[in-house]
Amino acid sequence: MASNTTKEVLHDLSPFLVVYTDGNIERFLVTSNLLPSPEDPTTGVASKDVIVISPEVKARLFLPKLTDSNQRLPVLVYYHGGGFIVDSPYCLNFHRYMNLLAAEAKALIISVEYRLAPEHLLPIAYEDSWTALQWVASHVIANASIEKDPWVVKHGDFGHLYIGGDSAGGNIAHNIVLRAGVEPLLGDVKILGLFLSCPYFWGSKPVGSQSKEDLTGFAYKAWMCVYPSAAGKDAFTPGGIRYVESAKKSGWNGEVQLVVVDGEYHEFHVNDPYTKKAKDLIKKLASFISR
Structure with a gap:
């Protein structure tokens, strides 16, 4: 052969x-995966793995140190990056990043494992991610037909539910929130806030500082691979800025904040979260979740 x-x-x-x-x-x-830990040596955050729907959709939960055994915490449903083709909540970068964010925000984080392309083309990642969010929301229903997770039941404050993601995960988070606008979450749970870090948005025309060459590079090739039925130093920055501008012009009355970190590469805060700029961004995100 x-x-x-x-x-x-x-x-x-x-x-x-x-x-x-x-x-x-x-x-x-x-990428090599890390096992969950009852206590991260750096942050003190506990983590564990759960199955949402076997075997397709899973998640890793992150619980910061509690000041009270019955303490209620903001809930963040998070979608990892990786261009829809690589990475997971279990790899070093995202496990470490979730530990740091959970500790800083004092939030319960559900980091979703969705199926990857090209073995599973889009929109499967969107569907898996929506399934995971509905699983989280169903914890407020007394007679829900799921195996409830005790961390979510005991410590989740569903009056403070946030959605977030980076790169491909930012794209997913955007699509999830749009869907939640027309399809209610179980238990009538509401999403209080959304953040998109270095979101992976793509189109057929250059945006802002993008050139025509940007639209034919690796990011374009990846998009054509994972979704063939769809047509700074970070090439995605112009798209993120345009997203914020469009949200402000849409007539939506909520609060929008744009954070641009000059001179940094795509997903810098995930790949090396210990630099000053990365720490500053993590603090901003944590402040948003915990307010």
Whole structure:
């Protein structure tokens, strides 16, 4: 049988993966996963894994140190980045980032594991993410037909429910909130706030400082791979700015804040959360969640 090097390539997303025309997918970058911990040595945050719907949708929960055993905390449902093709709540960067954010915000975080493309093309990640959010919301229903998680039941303050995500997760969070606007959450739970970090939005025309070349680079190729039916130093920044401007012009009466961190790369606060700029951004996000 011919080797992969002689097969016709459909999508080349090196160094992450290659998709061949015969349907085979070759992954090159495999991230190592971390186990949950009853107490993170740096932050004191406890973590554990849960199954939302076996085996497709899972999540890792992060619970900060409590000042009271019955303490209620803001709830953040978080969607990780990775271009829809890599990473998970269990890999080093996102596990570490969630520990830091949970500790700073004093919030209960549910970090969602959704199925990845190209094995599972969009909109499957959107559907999995919505399923996870509905699972979280169902904890307010007394006779809900789910296995409730004791952390969520005992410590979740559903009057302070937030949605967040970075990169592809920011794209997911945006779509989730739009859906929640037309399809009620279980128990009539309401979303109090949303934050998008370095969101992965893409289009057919340049936005702001983007060039025509930006629209044919890796981000474009990844989008065509994960959703083939859809047409600073961070190339996604102009799209994020346009998002905020559009929200302000839409007639929505809520509060909108734009935070631009100059001179930093995409997802800098996840990849190295200990720099001053990363710490400052984490503090801003934590302040938003915990107010």
